[in-house]
Amino acid sequence: MSTENARRAYELAALAHGAATDRGDYLMANEAYDNLIAALMSLRQCQDLGRRALTDMLRHDDAHVRCFAATHLLPLDESASIRLLEELASEGPFVGVTASVVLREWKAGRLKVP
Amino acid sequence: MIGFEASSGEAYDLMYDQAGNLAARDGFGGVLFYQIDWTGNVVGLHNSSFGEEYRYTPFGESANTAVAHPVSTSAWKNAFFFQQGITELLSFKTRLGARLYDSRLGRFISRDPLHESGGVNLYAYGKCNPTKWQDPVGLAPFPLAGALLGLAAGLTGALEDASTAQFGGNYGARITALHERDSTAELMDVFIQYGPTADLVTFVNGYSGFLGLPDDEKADVVQRFYETTDASDLQIESVRNAYEWAGEVLRAVGQRKVAELALRLTDLPSFAVEEGLKAMGATPQQASIGGFIAGTITGGSLKKGLKEIAEELGKKQARGGGFRSFTALKRALGSAGSGMEWHHIVERAQIGNFGAEAIHSAENIVAVPVGIHRKISGFYSSKQAFTNGLTVRQWLHSQSLDEQREFGLKVLENFGISP
Numbered sequence: 001m002s003t004e005n006a007r008r009a010y011e012l013a014a015l016a017h018g019a020a021t022d023r024g025d026y027l028m029a030n031e032a033y034d035n036l037i038a039a040l041m042s043l044r045q046c047q048d049l050g051r052r053a054l055t056d057m058l059r060h061d062d063a064h065v066r067c068f069a070a071t072h073l074l075p076l077d078e079s080a081s082i083r084l085l086e087e088l089a090s091e092g093p094f095v096g097v098t099a100s101v102v103l104r105e106w107k108a109g110r111l112k113v114p
Numbered sequence: 115m116i117g118f119e120a121s122s123g124e125a126y127d128l129m130y131d132q133a134g135n136l137a138a139r140d141g142f143g144g145v146l147f148y149q150i151d152w153t154g155n156v157v158g159l160h161n162s163s164f165g166e167e168y169r170y171t172p173f174g175e176s177a178n179t180a181v182a183h184p185v186s187t188s189a190w191k192n193a194f195f196f197q198q199g200i201t202e203l204l205s206f207k208t209r210l211g212a213r214l215y216d217s218r219l220g221r222f223i224s225r226d227p228l229h230e231s232g233g234v235n236l237y238a239y240g241k242c243n244p245t246k247w248q249d250p251v252g253l254a255p256f257p258l259a260g261a262l263l264g265l266a267a268g269l270t271g272a273l274e275d276a277s278t279a280q281f282g283g284n285y286g287a288r289i290t291a292l293h294e295r296d297s298t299a300e301l302m303d304v305f306i307q308y309g310p311t312a313d314l315v316t317f318v319n320g321y322s323g324f325l326g327l328p329d330d331e332k333a334d335v336v337q338r339f340y341e342t343t344d345a346s347d348l349q350i351e352s353v354r355n356a357y358e359w360a361g362e363v364l365r366a367v368g369q370r371k372v373a374e375l376a377l378r379l380t381d382l383p384s385f386a387v388e389e390g391l392k393a394m395g396a397t398p399q400q401a402s403i404g405g406f407i408a409g410t411i412t413g414g415s416l417k418k419g420l421k422e423i424a425e426e427l428g429k430k431q432a433r434g435g436g437f438r439s440f441t442a443l444k445r446a447l448g449s450a451g452s453g454m455e456w457h458h459i460v461e462r463a464q465i466g467n468f469g470a471e472a473i474h475s476a477e478n479i480v481a482v483p484v485g486i487h488r489k490i491s492g493f494y495s496s497k498q499a500f501t502n503g504l505t506v507r508q509w510l511h512s513q514s515l516d517e518q519r520e521f522g523l524k525v526l527e528n529f530g531i532s533p
Contacts, residue, residue, distance in 0.1 A: 024492030030505070033497040071499040093528040094493050100524065101500045112502045 006042035007053040011065055013039055014057075018064025021094050037114055040072055051076055058084055063095045071102050075113050082106075122203060124191040136198050143190040156194050170196050173239065174208065174217035215239060440474050450481040457482040459522035459533065460515060461494060463507055468515050478519070480526065480533040490525055 001009070013036035020028035043050035057069035058080065067088050070081040088099035105111040118139075119125045126141025136148040136156060149158030149165075155174075159166045168184050169177035174196035176183045185193060185201045195201045196217060199208040208215045213222045221237045440462070450456045459478050460468070472478070482490070494507045501509040510518050526532065 021493060021496055021498070022489070024489035026492040026495035026505075029492070029496040037503075068499055093489070093525070094498075096528045097525050098499050101498075101521070105500050111500060114503075 001042045001045075003043070003046040003049040003053055006039050006046060006050065007057070010036060010039035010043060010053075010068075011057065011060070014065040014068045015062055017068075018062065018095070021064075036068060040114055055080075063088060063091050067095050067099050067102070070099075071111075072113060074102075074106055074111070118193070120191040120193050120203075122191055136194055146190055148194070150198065154197050156192070156196075156198055159188075159190060159192050166190065166192065168195055170217075173220035174215070175220075176206075176217075453484055454481040455484050455487045456480070457487050457490065457526075459526070460518045461507065461510075461522075464511070464515075464518060467511070472515060477533075480531065482526070482529070482531055486529050486531070490529075493525065 013032045017029050017032035017036060020026070020032060043053055046053070051073075054069050054073050055077065057065050058073070060066050060069065066084060070084040070088070074081045082103065085099045085103045089096055089103065091099065102111060118128050120142075124142035126139045126143070128136060129138045129140070130136060135150050135154070138145060138147045140146075144161060146159050146161050148156055149160065151157045155168075155170055157168055159168075166184065166188060171177050176195075183195075183201065183206045185195065185203055185206065193200050193203075196208050196215075197210055199210040199215065201208045206217065207223065208217060210222075213224050215222050221239055223237070440456075444456060456479050458473060459480060460473060462473055465473050494510075495505050497503060497505055510521060513521075523533070
């Protein structure tokens with residue numbers, strides 16, 4: 001899969017996951033989550049290009065996409081990711097909760113980033 | 115007519131009505147008339163000018179607080195009291211058909227001659243639950259609901275005045291005592307319209323038990339009684355207050371408002387105090403003591419004593435940590451409100467980890483709009499960025515109660531909801 005296709009798949013899965021979570025549709029959310037992780041694996045295979053694609057998504061219009069990208073960049077760019085997650089923690093449901101718990105778990109060493 | 119001689123030597127003839135209830139006597143003291151309540155207890159003895167009144171606890175102990183038992187002070191040497199049994203002058207034990215009954219112990223002093231067919235506890239009176247069961251012949255308890263049915267049945271026999279209705283009711287009670295709980299609320303309405311006012315507490319307990327009403331709905335029963343009779347005496351008002359307060363108590367206990375409870379407890383009539391204490395989980399004896407204190411002591415000692423009781427019970431509730439079922443918790447808290455649902459901060463799915471009483475407690479529940487409740491439930495079933503591939507619920511499962519509560523509060527806070 002090309003970097004662009006992987007980036008696009010990641011973006012669409014994150015958007016779908018966020019929208020489904022916000023309306024309480026966990027079946028759709030979980031399907032989107034699995035697609036998102038598959039797209040993340042594809043981006044990782046693209047190495048620097050994949051990392052750059054994730055970094056670009058830290059400035060995405062959608063908070064859900066930014067939140068996932070920041071989470072998955074934590075091992076690679078911790079300071080930028082934490083800065084963004086701290087901003088997102090003050091957002092509304094459910095992004096705010098997710099960002100603050102991701103931060104807490106990362107700092108506690110319990111977060112397993114795929 | 116049956117001749118009778120009291121243990122103190124006075125003799126009189128007894129007359130019974132068609133239902134087999136004591137109706138009158140002639141002899142020592144002249145012609146006197148018995149007053150029987152709907153449960154079959156003798157509650158009065160009177161001539162055309164004067165009368166004696168008798169009251170009882172559900173187990174038949176005298177509730178005439180001025181004396182140990184009216185058998186020792188009856189000017190007319192009456193010997194018939196609880197369940198129309200003969201009460202001994204010195205021991206206060208009551209002959210109920212086949213056996214002697216000790217109302218102070220709340221049990222018979224000899225074994226049931228029917229053995230286990232009358233109940234597994236061979237000494238128990240009314241299955242140890244006399245507000246629902248009675249046993250006037252010492253053989254096999256029957257439900258008080260049957261007495262209610264019977265009273266209604268008696269009333270349907272075109273009986274007009276309240277006095278006759280009582281006799282009719284008792285008659286009906288005897289012949290319908292074995293009825294199952296399959297009657298309708300309409301029959302109870304008949305009772306409400308015509309029933310005697312003599313023993314409202316027993317009535318309300320029996321009526322509510324019959325319909326399976328929770329304590330906090332008893333106030334409605336009394337209200338209906340109040341509205342459908344011409345009576346407006348202090349007793350009705352007191353009992354109504356008692357049950358309204360019982361509902362308050364249940365809710366306040368659920369919300370841990372112990373200090374408020376203690377304060378309320380000190381400015382209520384004894385009925386209210388007794389029923390309130392029962393609603394808080396006091397034993398009947400504790401409740402009775404509380405009621406007695408409220409009825410007989412005034413001033414600072416009353417407030418201090420009752421406050422201590424309330425605080426002790428409140429702490430006990432707090433230690434217990436909640437209820438065994440969601441239904442019981444909702445009964446205590448009432449409705450979540452229009453368009454709202456009760457939401458568990460730590461989910462019900464965690465009962466296996468922490469026990470039902472930790473989950474079904476007022477501290478762990480909050481009213482939220484239905485739409486938000488559904489969204490939060492969906493969130494707990496979803497995989498999220500921090501759950502390492504698990505659902506939120508699975509991810510939470512290994513965490514402590516405090517950690518799960520902190521997470522639950524964070525989710526609510528995100529919606530602008532605080533408990």
